[in-house]
Amino acid sequence: MWIPKTLLVILIFALHGQVLPARIYGGQEAVPYSRPYxxxxxxxxxxxxxxxxxxxxxxxxxxxxxxxxxxxxxxxxxxxxxxxxxxxxxxxxxxxxxxxxxxxxxxxxxxxxxxxxxxxxxxxxxxIRLAGAGGSSLPGHCLVSGWGSYNRERENLSPTLREINVTLIEDTECAEEHLYCSSGEKGPACGDSGGPLVCENALAFGIVSFAAKEIYGFTKISDYKxxxxxxxxx
Missing domain, CATH: 2.40.10.10 (Trypsin-like serine proteases)
Structure with missing residues (x-):
């Protein structure tokens, strides 16, 4: 499921030579002020x-x-x-x-x-508290939130905070590059970069980093403690 680096670079540098920030595609509006971090x-x-x-x-x-x-x-x-x-x-x-x-x-x-x-x-x-090193298994019950556009046809920010549940996938290259990854049609893509990947017990496990096709990458915070x-x- 991993996208080769050469293709990834083409995809994420497609706009003004810069990384495309991520946006929430799908999901729903968050309960107001339920994510105070x-x-x-x-x-x-x-x-x-x-x-x-x-x-x-x-x-x-x-x-x-x-x-x-x-x-x-x-x-x-x-x-x-x-x-x-x-x-x-x-x-x-x-x-x-x-x-x-x-x-x-x-x-x-x-x-x-x-x-x-x-x-x-x-x-x-x-x-918000940061996750510790944890075990070898992936965290579950993960959520991403942000103000990025939720419409693939428009680049405008969402006026309200939105959120979506994501399921992390086992991937050797992701792990080697200090990343968590998820896949699917719904997830972060343009406008949500830098937001937290929040999992078990409301801890920040990752940082929204990139979206390429249907692969989403999150910097693994525990590797940078x-x-x-x-x-x-x-």
């Missing part, structure tokens, strides 16, 4: 406004995908319908993309963002 990232890239998703690790750190790197960012917190505005809008002080991020093959696709001021936690704004801890401490 979700962050909508406003990204300024060469004077253009673009969007990715992310999720709160603490009062002052957001995790997202490294291919969401930009010239500057604003983290919008406490959002369900973005037309109504966020509860908190905090600029990003510093970005920490993984030093081995490979844009050509979308490897090590993980980034931490340090907020300029601490978020104020509330019923609508909370951090040492790097994450070094950034948070230093």
């Amino acid at each position: 979700m962050v909508l990232l406003e990204r300024r890239v060469r004077n253009q406004m673009k969007y990715c998703d992310g999720f709160l690790l603490s009062e002052d750190f957001v995790m997202t995908a490294a291919h969401c790197k930009a010239d500057s960012y604003n983290a919008l917190l406490g959002v369900h319908n973005f037309n109504k505005g966020p509860e908190q809008n905090i600029s990003v002080k510093q970005a920490f993309p993984h030093q081995d991020f490979d844009q050509n093959h979308v490897l090590n696709d993980i980034m931490l963002l340090k907020l300029s001021t601490k978020a104020s936690f509330s019923g609508h704004v909370k951090a 040492a790097w994450i801890n070094s950034v948070l401490k230093n």
Whole structure:
């Protein structure tokens, strides 16, 4: 089921030579504010406004995908319908993309963002815990959420947060490249990059990284725990 790297690169770099962020195809609107860890990232890239998703690790750190790197960012917190505005809008002080991020093959696709001021936690704004190393079996009962377009014919963002359940697949190459993967017609594709793959006990297991045909890749967070801890401490 794995897509060869040469084909994957063609697919994900089809738009302006950049990785295509993912969007929720299928699924349904999330219960308002039921995912308080979700962050909508406003990204300024060469004077253009673009969007990715992310999720709160603490009062002052957001995790997202490294291919969401930009010239500057604003983290919008406490959002369900973005037309109504966020509860908190905090600029990003510093970005920490993984030093081995490979844009050509979308490897090590993980980034931490340090907020300029601490978020104020509330019923609508909370951090999510990260999964530990776990066993050899894949996590079950996984969910992805985001504001990406849910219509394959349109590129517009969904005004409201949407979510979909995904089932992870056993794949040797995915595991070797520090990824979880899922497959099927429904899943993340253009606008949801950087959001969390949330599984058992509401833990963040992965980061939405790429979509190519009917294969979806999620950076496996537990494989980067040492790097994450070094950034948070230093």
